Amino acid sequence: MEHILKLALERAEAAEVFSVTDEEIPVEFEANRLKHIQAKQSSIVALRIIKDGRIGYAVSTDSDEPEGLVSMAVETAQFGMQAKYELPGPQHYLPVQTYDPAVELVSLEEMVKLSQEMVDAAVKANPEILCDAGAGKHTASISIINSNGLEAHCRSSLFTLGLGGSVIRGTDMLFVGDSLYSSRPVVDAGPVISNVKRQLEWAGSQAKISSKSMPVIFTPHGVENALIAPLASAFSGKMVLEGASPLKNRLGQQVFDPVLNIEDDATMNYQAASSPFDDEGIAIRVTPLIRAGVVENFYYDLYTAALAGASSTGNGNRSGGGLPGPGVNALVVKPGDTSFEEMLADIKEGLIIEHLMGADQGNILGGEFSGNVLLGYKIENGKIAGRVKNTMVHGNVYDLLNDLAAIGNDARWVGGSLYTPSIYCRSIAVAAE
Amino acid sequence: MPHINDIALELKKIIAAQNVDYIEARLESGRSCRLGYRGRELETVAESASTGGNIRVLHRGGWGFASFNRFDGLKTALSRAVEGARLAGSGSSRLAGTEPVTAVLPKPRHNPQLLTLKEKKELLDGYNDIMWQQAPLNTSFIGYSDGYKTTLFLNSEGSFIEQSRADINLRINAVAGKDSTVEQSGISLGTTGDFNQIRGLEKNVAEIADKAVALLKAPRAKGGEYTVVLDPVLAGVFTHEAFGHLSEADFVYENERMRELMTLGKVFGTSQLNIVDDGTIPGLRGTYHYDDEGVGARKTYLIREGKLVGRLHSRETAAKMGEEPTGNARAISYRHEPIVRMSNTYIEPGNATFQEMLEGITEGIYVKNWYGGTTSMEMFTFSGGEAYMIRNGKLGELLKPVVLTGNVFTTLMNIDAVGSDLEMNQGGGCGKGGQSPLPVSNGSPHIRIRKCLIGGQ
Numbered sequence: 031m032e033h034i035l036k037l038a039l040e041r042a043e044a045a046e047v048f049s050v051t052d053e054e055i056p057v058e059f060e061a062n063r064l065k066h067i068q069a070k071q072s073s074i075v076a077l078r079i080i081k082d083g084r085i086g087y088a089v090s091t092d093s094d095e096p097e098g099l100v101s102m103a104v105e106t107a108q109f110g111m112q113a114k115y116e117l118p119g120p121q122h123y124l125p126v127q128t129y130d131p132a133v134e135l136v137s138l139e140e141m142v143k144l145s146q147e148m149v150d151a152a153v154k155a156n157p158e159i160l161c162d163a164g165a166g167k168h169t170a171s172i173s174i175i176n177s178n179g180l181e182a183h184c185r186s187s188l189f190t191l192g193l194g195g196s197v198i199r200g201t202d203m204l205f206v207g208d209s210l211y212s213s214r215p216v217v218d219a220g221p222v223i224s225n226v227k228r229q230l231e232w233a234g235s236q237a238k239i240s241s242k243s244m245p246v247i248f249t250p251h252g253v254e255n256a257l258i259a260p261l262a263s264a265f266s267g268k269m270v271l272e273g274a275s276p277l278k279n280r281l282g283q284q285v286f287d288p289v290l291n292i293e294d295d296a297t298m299n300y301q302a303a304s305s306p307f308d309d310e311g312i313a314i315r316v317t318p319l320i321r322a323g324v325v326e327n328f329y330y331d332l333y334t335a336a337l338a339g340a341s342s343t344g345n346g347n348r349s350g351g352g353l354p355g356p357g358v359n360a361l362v363v364k365p366g367d368t369s370f371e372e373m374l375a376d377i378k379e380g381l382i383i384e385h386l387m388g389a390d391q392g393n394i395l396g397g398e399f400s401g402n403v404l405l406g407y408k409i410e411n412g413k414i415a416g417r418v419k420n421t422m423v424h425g426n427v428y429d430l431l432n433d434l435a436a437i438g439n440d441a442r443w444v445g446g447s448l449y450t451p452s453i454y455c456r457s458i459a460v461a462a463e
Numbered sequence: 464m465p466h467i468n469d470i471a472l473e474l475k476k477i478i479a480a481q482n483v484d485y486i487e488a489r490l491e492s493g494r495s496c497r498l499g500y501r502g503r504e505l506e507t508v509a510e511s512a513s514t515g516g517n518i519r520v521l522h523r524g525g526w527g528f529a530s531f532n533r534f535d536g537l538k539t540a541l542s543r544a545v546e547g548a549r550l551a552g553s554g555s556s557r558l559a560g561t562e563p564v565t566a567v568l569p570k571p572r573h574n575p576q577l578l579t580l581k582e583k584k585e586l587l588d589g590y591n592d593i594m595w596q597q598a599p600l601n602t603s604f605i606g607y608s609d610g611y612k613t614t615l616f617l618n619s620e621g622s623f624i625e626q627s628r629a630d631i632n633l634r635i636n637a638v639a640g641k642d643s644t645v646e647q648s649g650i651s652l653g654t655t656g657d658f659n660q661i662r663g664l665e666k667n668v669a670e671i672a673d674k675a676v677a678l679l680k681a682p683r684a685k686g687g688e689y690t691v692v693l694d695p696v697l698a699g700v701f702t703h704e705a706f707g708h709l710s711e712a713d714f715v716y717e718n719e720r721m722r723e724l725m726t727l728g729k730v731f732g733t734s735q736l737n738i739v740d741d742g743t744i745p746g747l748r749g750t751y752h753y754d755d756e757g758v759g760a761r762k763t764y765l766i767r768e769g770k771l772v773g774r775l776h777s778r779e780t781a782a783k784m785g786e787e788p789t790g791n792a793r794a795i796s797y798r799h800e801p802i803v804r805m806s807n808t809y810i811e812p813g814n815a816t817f818q819e820m821l822e823g824i825t826e827g828i829y830v831k832n833w834y835g836g837t838t839s840m841e842m843f844t845f846s847g848g849e850a851y852m853i854r855n856g857k858l859g860e861l862l863k864p865v866v867l868t869g870n871v872f873t874t875l876m877n878i879d880a881v882g883s884d885l886e887m888n889q890g891g892g893c894g895k896g897g898q899s900p901l902p903v904s905n906g907s908p909h910i911r912i913r914k915c916l917i918g919g920q
Contacts, residue, residue, distance in 0.1 A: 057551075061717030067547030068528040070798060071536070072515070089511035091532040102510035109584050110508050138550055160718050198720035201872045203841040241687070272502055272602035274638050274645055352497065353507050388837055388844025388866060395638065395645040400866040400918035402844045420842075422868050422918045424686060461686040461918060 031175055034077060034096040041104050042079035042086070044177045046117050048309065048348070049075040049093065052170035056190075057141040059163040062149050064142055074351050077103045080117075085110035089351045115336035117176040121313045123306035127299035130214040133167050133187035141165035144219050148193040151223040156230050159195040159206075165216075166190045174311040182311040188302055188446075189215050193222050197230075204233050204417070205385070205405060208251075211302035211446040229384065229405065237408035237416035239462045245380040245435065246423070246458040247373050247409075252383035253453055254444045258361065259389070260397045260427045261292070265319050266356045267330035267345075271338045274395050276428065277325055286323040287434040289366060293318045294329055294345065296359035302446035303360035310346035310354050317343045319361075323432075331356045363450035366437030373436055373454045375412040381460060382407045382414070386423065397427040420463040430455045467492050467514065470534050471615045471623070474518075477537070478619050483522040483545055484556035486619045489755060490516035491797040493612025494576050498583060500591055500605040508580065513612075515797040518544040521558065521779075525551025530798045559781035559788040561758050563621035568752045571629040573656035575609035583607065586661070590668045594637050597672035601640040604649075608632050611656065614755075614797075622757040629656025630748060630902050634890065635668060639675040646678035646863070648848060650832075651890025653748045653902065674849060681861045684850060684917055690827040691867065691915045692820050695886035697833050697847050698907035703808050703893065704836040705843040705871045706731075706738055707905070710765045710773070711791070711895075712780035713803040714840065722784075729771045732875045735813045738766040740775055742790060742806030748889050748902040749808075751793075755801035758790040765808075777803050795898040802896050809906035813881030820880045820911045827853035828917060830865060835891075844868040866918040874912060882908035 031047045038045035051073040058066040075093045077100065079086040086107025090099045145163045152159050168188040175181050194207035206229040208222045248256060269275035277285065294317040296303045305314055310332050318326040330338065331346035331354045347357025385405035403421040407414050431453075438452035467490040478486045492514045499507035515532030518541050527547025529540035575583075587605055594603050613627040636649035648671040654660040693701060708714070715721040742760030744750055751760050756778050763773045776784070777792035780803060792801035821829075832848030846866045852859035885908045892900020 063717075064525065064551050064553070066526045066528065066800070067551045068530075068800070069540070069543040069547065070528075070530045071540070072530070072532050072798060085508075087507070087509040089509065091513045091515055098512065102512070105580060106508040106510055109505060109580055111504055111506050138547075142550070158720075160720075196718075198718065198724065201724060201841060201870070203839065205839060268501070272638075273640060274602045276645060351511065352509060387839055387842060388846070388868065395647065402842050402868040404839050404842060420870060420916070422686065422866075422916060424866075424918045459686065461916065463688070463916060 031173060034075065034093070034099065035175055035177065037096050038077055038079050038100050038103065039177055041100060042081040042107070044080040044117050046078045046174065046176035047075060048174050049073070050170060050172050052168065054166060054168045056166035057138060057145055057164055059145050059149055059161060061160050062153060067138060075099065076348070076351060078353070079103045079107055080113040081107040083113055085113050087353050115332045117178045118180050118311055118332070119178045120180055121182070121307065121311060123313050124297050124315070126297050126304050126306045126314065128184060128186040128213055128304050130187050130300065132215050133189050134169055136167055136189065136215050141167070144191060148191070148219045148223055152193060152195050152226055155227045156197060158197050161193060161195040163193045176311065180311045182307045184306055186305070187213050191216050191219055191222055193226055195226065206230055206233070211443060213300040213302065213304065232407045232414050233405065233417035235416035237410070237418055239381065239408050239418045239421055239460060241461045243457045243459050245377050246455050247380070247382045248453045248455070249382060249384045250440070250442050250444045250450045250452060251385060253363065253450045254448050256383060256386040256389045256399055256401065257427055257431070258448060260394045260399065262358050262361065263394055264397065265328050267328040267334040267338055267340065268356050270328045271334060276397055280325045283325055284323050285325050285428065286320055286431045288323040289434050289437050290320050290323050290431055291364035292320040293362045294359050295362045301360065301443065305359070308344045308346040308359070309348040310342070312342045312344045312346060314344045314359060329356050329358065358447065360447045360449065363441070365439050365441035365451040367439050368436035368454070370438055370440050370452055373438065373452065374409060376435065377409045378411055380409040381418065381458065382409060383423065399427065400424045418462070422461045424459045424461065430458065433457065467516070467615055470516065471617055474537070475617055475623070477541060478617070481545060483520050483548060485521040485558060486518065488516060488518045488617050489797055490615045491612055493610055495608060495610035496576065496580070498587060498607040500587065500603065502602045503591065503595060505584065517797050519800060520544045520548035521556045522548035523552030524554035524556050526800065527551060528800050557782040558778040561778065561788060564753060564757055565623045568626040570627050571656050573658065574611050574629050575631050575656050575658055576611045578658055590635060590664060593665055593668045594672040597669045598637070598639065598676045600637050600672060600675065601645065602638045604636040606634045609656070616753070616755065616757050618757060624753050624757055626752050628751065631656055631658065631661060632890070632892070633661050635671065637672040637675040639679055641679045644679055646675050648674035648678060653889040655746055655748055655750065677861055678849070678863055681863045684828060684862045684865050686918055688914050689917055690824050690911065690913050692827065692829045692853065692909060692911050694831040694909060695884060695907050696888045697830055697845065698910045699809060699888040699905035700833045700836045700845055702738060702810050702907050703805060703903070703905040704838045704845055706765070706875060707740070707805045707808045708838050709840055709871060710775055711803040711805070712774045712776045712784060715774065716780040716783045725771065725774065727771055727773070730769055731766055731771050731872070732769040732878055734768045735881045736766055736769045736875070736878055737764070737811035738808070739764055739811060740791070740805050740808045744807050747807045747887060747904045749806035749904045751806070754790045754792045755794045756792040758788050758792065760790045760806060763789045775803050775805060777801065793901060795901050799898050802898065804895065804901055805893065805903050807887065807904045809885065809887065810881060810908065810910065812883045812885040812908045815880040815882050817882060817909050820882065820909060821853055821858070822856045824853045824856060828862070828865065829853050829858060830867065834864065838871065841871060842868065843871055867915055868918065869916050874915065877913040877915070878910050879913055880911035882910065884908045
């Protein structure tokens with residue numbers, strides 16, 4: 031890496047080298063049987079330069095040919111945006127634990143056994159189910175160095191377990207599933223199994239639902255796929271700067287229900303998204319976004335922060351190996367003190383949303399969502415009455431989250447970068463066939 | 464770094480010596496370029512180079528796979544793929560037979576990598592200026608990417624195929640806002656590397672800027688069941704999402720219930736409905752000579768006169784279902800195994816005119832363009848970019864974008880008119896199994912669907 035930096039500095043005023051090598055070993059079951067075992071190794075090196083006051087950027091899978099990489103970056107710098115920021119100097123990082131050597135030591139046989147356990151449990155719960163399941167171990171090393179003396183190195187490990195099942199009767203299809211992520215080996219598939227068994231049980235019969243507004247509980251999975259995308263985009267410093275965020279003039283204002291608290295926090299030890307620094311080498315910290323319903327902060331990378339007259343919040347994110355932009359690290363919705371059973375008991379007629387399909391297709395910028403309830407249950411007199419089908423819900427995240435009946439005490443990680451409890455909203459528009 | 468052709472020759476010897484049921488390798492080398500505008504600023508200009516490969520092994524019905532982008536570890540990758548397949552396999556290996564192919568395919572006519580960044584930037588700068596001169600916007604996005612890659616495929620049956628592909632993808636979005644309402648309108652298109660095909664969009668770009676502003680004032684559709692007319696773009700997305708994925712045999716072959724549901728000969732629509740997947744149409748983004756298992760692309764009828772007549776296969780799904788392979792096993796890059804994917808999927812033209820479709824609709828919705836779409840096999844949702852009321856056979860006012868949803872099987876049956884104006888949509892890409900976006904195209908004439916559920920209050 032040092033030689034790339036040195037070579038780049040012969041042609042540019044400032045430079046940064048970002049490199050990742052990773053290895054991923056997944057074991058996959060298909061239709062209840064072991065089918066694929068893979069080993070994926072990859073490495074990329076990305077070079078960002080400032081030349082004649084402009085940003086240049088190039089990425090390659092081949093760190094052995096630094097000349098090519100530097101030439102590509104120099105070429106792009108002719109047209110790159112003006113460098114309105116400086117690359118950061120040495121940083122102080124929190125001691126976040128991201129690596130457990132035990133992950134690499136988990137044997138393929140053990141991963142097969144864990145997957146088999148999940149499949150067996152699902153088949154026992156419903157003999158008609160066909161499952162895709164799997165376990166994966168993943169290790170990565172990230173290094174960032176730049177011409178202002180920053181040096182950041184981090185090794186991380188990740189272990190995943192996932193179970194997805196389908197039950198098909200004629201044209202009626204039921205899809206269930208859950209997964210677990212950790213930086214340490216997962217030795218117990220129990221939580222995944224019990225969630226899938228619960229989904230199968232609640233979806234065991236079908237219930238009729240009518241078109242009207244009614245209270246709704248989003249389970250942690252439901253929160254993830256219905257509510258998070260519009261919020262994540264509205265709090266992006268970039269969206270705010272561009273005037274595209276509905277929250278642009280609302281800093282310090284009460285926009286959400288006072289029971290709602292959300293932070294960006296990737297500082298917890300051994301979580302999938304945890305890291306001491308972001309993709310620009312800036313220290314990761316806890317950034318409160320919503321505190322008691324009040325808009326507290328937006329999140330920034332270096333460039334957006336420079337334009338907005340703010341500071342980077344450690345949210346520089348290079349998805350897909352591109353130039354950094356603001357991205358959430360890990361969203362944490364603070365749990366409340368209401369149990370799921372208490373929420374349920376509170377509802378005479380309502381809906382539980384576990385999986386909303388198409389929620390990310392509407393006008394996300396405006397906070398609107400509209401989707402088909404792929405997995406959801408009707409509540410009648412405080413009890414689960416069965417699965418709903420052919421049902422659409424429509425709403426606006428800002429209206430929904432400004433009228434909350436309760437926040438659950440059942441917080442969990444979903445999808446590796448969201449920690450959330452169930453959220454009980456007073457009213458959502460339901461359209462059913 | 465050695466050239467991928469040298470690596471391929473080395474691999475050819477190695478794979479012949481393995482004692483497994485089947486083994487193949489795929490090597491890739493490519494360059495790509497991205498330009499991204501946000502608002503008035505050209506924010507991203509990036510070039511990338513990628514080289515890598517994989518080895519895939521089938522043994523006793525289990526697959527082992529190892530991908531890499533350092534070639535000094537070929538032996539390790541090979542032993543991991545072999546070890547994976549040996550551990551995963553416990554039954555018998557079945558692959559539909561195909562003739563081994565030795566071929567070096569002609570290079571694509573266009574290579575966008577040969578154009579200068581300056582040329583690309585000038586065109587996009589022009590579009591951006593037009594959008595901002597046209598209407599008061601909050602922001603705008605332009606995402607341009609192009610790429611050129613060469614793939615070498617070889618297997619233990621003696622195939623050795625070299626093919627290259629070029630691709631351009633462009634998406635332009637205008638975003639307008641007032642108070643806390645934000646609306647957007649956009650266009651999305653792609654080509655097989657011909658830059659000239661994305662020139663001349665000045666009028667379209669001005670239109671999307673106007674549209675984004677107009678949507679701010681547009682009323683919202685009342686949710687419920689409507690007769691809807693879809694334009695060719697959205698009908699193409701519908702075809703891809705709602706039916707295309709269902710005809711991918713990897714969802715069917717190991718699943719007795721799905722096999723029953725998707726029995727050939729079953730009626731899925733009215734006699735006007737014909738759906739095709741065709742990977743051989745020149746100039747379309749879903750076109751290729753050979754798929755990533757070395758099977759030639761072809762034209763496959765999926766629905767003919769309303770009846771299910773075919774489906775899309777890999778060599779394994781074809782063998783397990785006793786059907787012919789169709790050349791639809793595709794991988795987005797060397798990092799992934801090939802899986803069953805569509806190529807260019809479309810509804811064949813019928814003979815209704817647009818006017819005839821509107822006639823007889825007392826209250827309906829005309830939906831154009833798209834944001835996206837997704838399916839769960841049984842259910843689908845897709846989002847139109849713009850919508851208009853239809854009243855008493857006439858187009859009425861502009862509505863805010865709508866989300867359509869429904870049961871795939873019922874909705875296919877409810878297509879009661881197929882237009883004559885087939886158009887192919889080349890923008891975006893398809894995602895499946897963590898592999899996205901794969902270049903595909905889809906298309907349709909205008910179609911009319913009875914009793915379609917529209918989201919809304």
